[in-house]
Amino acid sequence: MSLTRSRPPKDDAQRRGIAPEKKPKLTKAERKQMRRGGWLDAFSRQNLADTLLTGYLPIIVALIVIVLPLAWMVSSSFKPPSEIVTLNPTLLPQDPTAGNYSSVVDRVPLLTMFGNSIYVTVVGSSIKVLLAVTTAYALVFIKVPGRNFIFLGILVALMVPPEVSMLPNYLTITGLGGRDTLWGIILPGLGTAFGTFLLRQHFMALPKEMFEAAELDGAGHFRKLFQIAAPVSIPAIATVGLVTVVNEWNSFLWPLVITGSAEKMTLPVGLNLLQSVETQAGSYGILMAGAVIVIAPMLVIFAALQKYIVAGLTQGSVK
Amino acid sequence: MTTTQNPPAAVAGEAHTTTKPTAPEKSRVRSDRAEAWRRRAPLMPALIFLIIVTQVPFLLTIWYSLRSRNLLRPEGEQFVGLSNYGDIFLDSTFRQAALNSVLITFGCVIVAMLLGLGLALLLDRKFFGRGIVRTLLITPFLIMPVAGALLWSISMFNPTYGLVNWLIGLVGISPVDWTSEYPMFSVIVALVWQWTPFMMLLLLAGLQSQARDALEAASVDGASAWQTFRYITLPHLRFYLELSVLLGAIYVVNTFDHIYLMTAGGPGTASANLPFYIYQRAFLGFDIGQSAAMGVVTVIATIALALLALRLIFKSINAKEQS
Numbered sequence: 001m002s003l004t005r006s007r008p009p010k011d012d013a014q015r016r017g018i019a020p021e022k023k024p025k026l027t028k029a030e031r032k033q034m035r036r037g038g039w040l041d042a043f044s045r046q047n048l049a050d051t052l053l054t055g056y057l058p059i060i061v062a063l064i065v066i067v068l069p070l071a072w073m074v075s076s077s078f079k080p081p082s083e084i085v086t087l088n089p090t091l092l093p094q095d096p097t098a099g100n101y102s103s104v105v106d107r108v109p110l111l112t113m114f115g116n117s118i119y120v121t122v123v124g125s126s127i128k129v130l131l132a133v134t135t136a137y138a139l140v141f142i143k144v145p146g147r148n149f150i151f152l153g154i155l156v157a158l159m160v161p162p163e164v165s166m167l168p169n170y171l172t173i174t175g176l177g178g179r180d181t182l183w184g185i186i187l188p189g190l191g192t193a194f195g196t197f198l199l200r201q202h203f204m205a206l207p208k209e210m211f212e213a214a215e216l217d218g219a220g221h222f223r224k225l226f227q228i229a230a231p232v233s234i235p236a237i238a239t240v241g242l243v244t245v246v247n248e249w250n251s252f253l254w255p256l257v258i259t260g261s262a263e264k265m266t267l268p269v270g271l272n273l274l275q276s277v278e279t280q281a282g283s284y285g286i287l288m289a290g291a292v293i294v295i296a297p298m299l300v301i302f303a304a305l306q307k308y309i310v311a312g313l314t315q316g317s318v319k
Numbered sequence: 320m321t322t323t324q325n326p327p328a329a330v331a332g333e334a335h336t337t338t339k340p341t342a343p344e345k346s347r348v349r350s351d352r353a354e355a356w357r358r359r360a361p362l363m364p365a366l367i368f369l370i371i372v373t374q375v376p377f378l379l380t381i382w383y384s385l386r387s388r389n390l391l392r393p394e395g396e397q398f399v400g401l402s403n404y405g406d407i408f409l410d411s412t413f414r415q416a417a418l419n420s421v422l423i424t425f426g427c428v429i430v431a432m433l434l435g436l437g438l439a440l441l442l443d444r445k446f447f448g449r450g451i452v453r454t455l456l457i458t459p460f461l462i463m464p465v466a467g468a469l470l471w472s473i474s475m476f477n478p479t480y481g482l483v484n485w486l487i488g489l490v491g492i493s494p495v496d497w498t499s500e501y502p503m504f505s506v507i508v509a510l511v512w513q514w515t516p517f518m519m520l521l522l523l524a525g526l527q528s529q530a531r532d533a534l535e536a537a538s539v540d541g542a543s544a545w546q547t548f549r550y551i552t553l554p555h556l557r558f559y560l561e562l563s564v565l566l567g568a569i570y571v572v573n574t575f576d577h578i579y580l581m582t583a584g585g586p587g588t589a590s591a592n593l594p595f596y597i598y599q600r601a602f603l604g605f606d607i608g609q610s611a612a613m614g615v616v617t618v619i620a621t622i623a624l625a626l627l628a629l630r631l632i633f634k635s636i637n638a639k640e641q642s
Contacts, residue, residue, distance in 0.1 A: 056446070059441050059446075059452060062437075062441070063452065063456065066459060069474070069482075069512065070458060070462070072474055073470050073474055076474050086480070089480070089482070130365075131368065132369075135366050135369045138363070138365065138366045150366070153370065153374050154369070154373055162573060162594075163573070163575065163614065163617075164377065164380055164614035164617060165376030165377055165380065166598075166601075167380060167383065167601050167607065167611055168376040168379035168380050170601075170602075171379075188376070190372050191369045191371075193373055246461075249463070252464065252465050252575070252579075253575050253579075253598070268464075268576075271466060272580065275580065284473045284480070287473055291469055291470055294466050295462055295463055298461055298463065299458070302457075302461045303454070
């Protein structure tokens with residue numbers, strides 16, 4: 001498999017100046033190529049065919065397989081029913097219409113659901129992150145009796161499938177009168193084992209000297225947490241925040257069982273409701289429009305914050 | 320490995336410890352205790368709340384699993400010991416669901432990991448437009464699972480107007496009703512589509528953390544690309560490959576959205592996995608005792624998997640600390 005390095009070894013060594021004595025004089029073209037950076041190497045004549053076959057072709061195939069379903073979804077959402085119920089579909093809508101989008105709004109109280117989703121995500125995530133930060137701090141810096149057992153318990157909770165605690169949560173929340181309410185959606189999910197785990201690992205790595213000066217000044221735990229530990233941990237906290245926001249936004253099973261009326265549903269449950277009222281083949285443009293509406297906000301957020309997310313996925317586990 | 324150490328002072332009344340402290344330990348601890356409690360008090364509510372929301376539901380599940388309780392017959396609640404566990408192991412649907420869980424998890428994780436590895440290797444080189452290609456390849460991971468499931472069940476796998484049937488029609492294959500005839504396959508395809516980017520990102524991070532001088536040394540020595548991959552890249556990636564399999568498995572084993580929306584566990588119970596079957600028993604069958612017992616069994620199976628994952632994670636953390 002020649003995928004790891006497409007450049008021939010000689011080029012690589014030259015470019016990095018490892019063996020300059022072998023060929024002290026570079027031609028003008030070579031020097032220019034060096035300045036322009038690595039990817040131009042791939043276009044040198046002997047490499048062109050190789051690059052196309054082993055590099056670009058698989059990438060293009062992968063792009064088509066991965067992106068086509070999405071492109072198809074967006075395109076379908078603008079197609080009138082006659083273009084969907086056809087045996088000769090086209091990639092682009094011939095007669096684009098926004099009718100599907102207005103149908104979505106007619107069928108389900110979409111704006112209310114959007115508001116619910118935002119409320120649940122913002123309130124739920126804020127409390128979750130605050131709890132994760134304070135708990136992680138307590139687990140690292142405060143000598144709570146048996147804290148290693150508590151930490152172990154949290155790790156176990158991280159691995160427990162959500163549908164297991166769903167049942168007792170359902171009975172408890174229903175007992176408290178939280179069925180079909182927004183706080184009923186938020187409350188059981190407030191403990192984040194993942195966030196606590198990640199932040200604990202992060203706090204453990206902080207140098208103890210950082211806190212000594214503050215201790216001499218008589219700072220309490222709260223000041224040490226919010227003036228020292230938290231500010232230097234912004235990237236880790238941001239990572240936890242992002243993962244939390246995404247989980248909260250995507251959450252389906254719990255909101256599905258705890259809500260009953262359309263006015264209290266979040267978007268994923270609303271999408272499910274839309275599917276159950278729109279069962280004809282011709283209306284799948286409406287469903288795709290609903291899906292686009294639901295997906296779009298997260299894509300925009302991710303596009304803006306991509307590098308943190310990529311870092312966050314691997315942090316904590318691979319630090 | 321911090322979690323396996325004995326706690327310095329285990330105090331009676333701590334919900335999680337079964338270790339009884341010895342008498343001398345107790346008195347030594349008591350002297351400093353008042354001051355320590357005063358200082359830590361402000362942070363305790365958060366800790367206690369977290370323990371409640373993460374631990375109590377699980378303890379309640381164990382409690383429910385030992386009782387016969389059906390929401391349709393509220394008066395018939397009683398302690399039945401382990402009979403719920405006996406019942407579920409005799410239940411052939413439960414065994415089928417367990418098998419489906421395993422098939423879905425491993426099918427999805429292994430295929431997604433191999434595809435992710437291929438994509439990561441492709442992306443670990445400089446080429447024109449790499450940034451945009453990477454962003455596009457990540458996209459499925461950012462799609463809400465409910466929307467992804469809807470997308471696959473409706474616009475891809477629809478028997479009459481779906482894109483997949485249209486495409487295979489071009490080469491003369493007659494249309495297939497994917498989600499009815501091959502429900503497991505359909506679910507796995509949709510899951511692989513959703514999870515490949517996650518694997519790709521993790522493995523790409525692994526590839527990019529490779530020491531460049533080792534690769535350069537290999538190329539100076541005239542190693543072929545395959546030799547470099549086999550003897551340098553692959554051993555380096557081993558940890559990342561294991562991690563991606565374990566993390567992926569822990570997430571995918573909980574798959575519910577795709578099954579609920581694509582096949583509803585059907586036809587019959589052919590594609591129900593454990594989370595879906597537990598949901599069905601609890602919220603459509605109202606059988607609290609049995610679904611709680613299933614939950615406990617699932618947790619034990621998952622914890623076995625998780626312990627493996629944790630050992631791996633701690634091994635790497637310790638290795639980093641020692642070096």
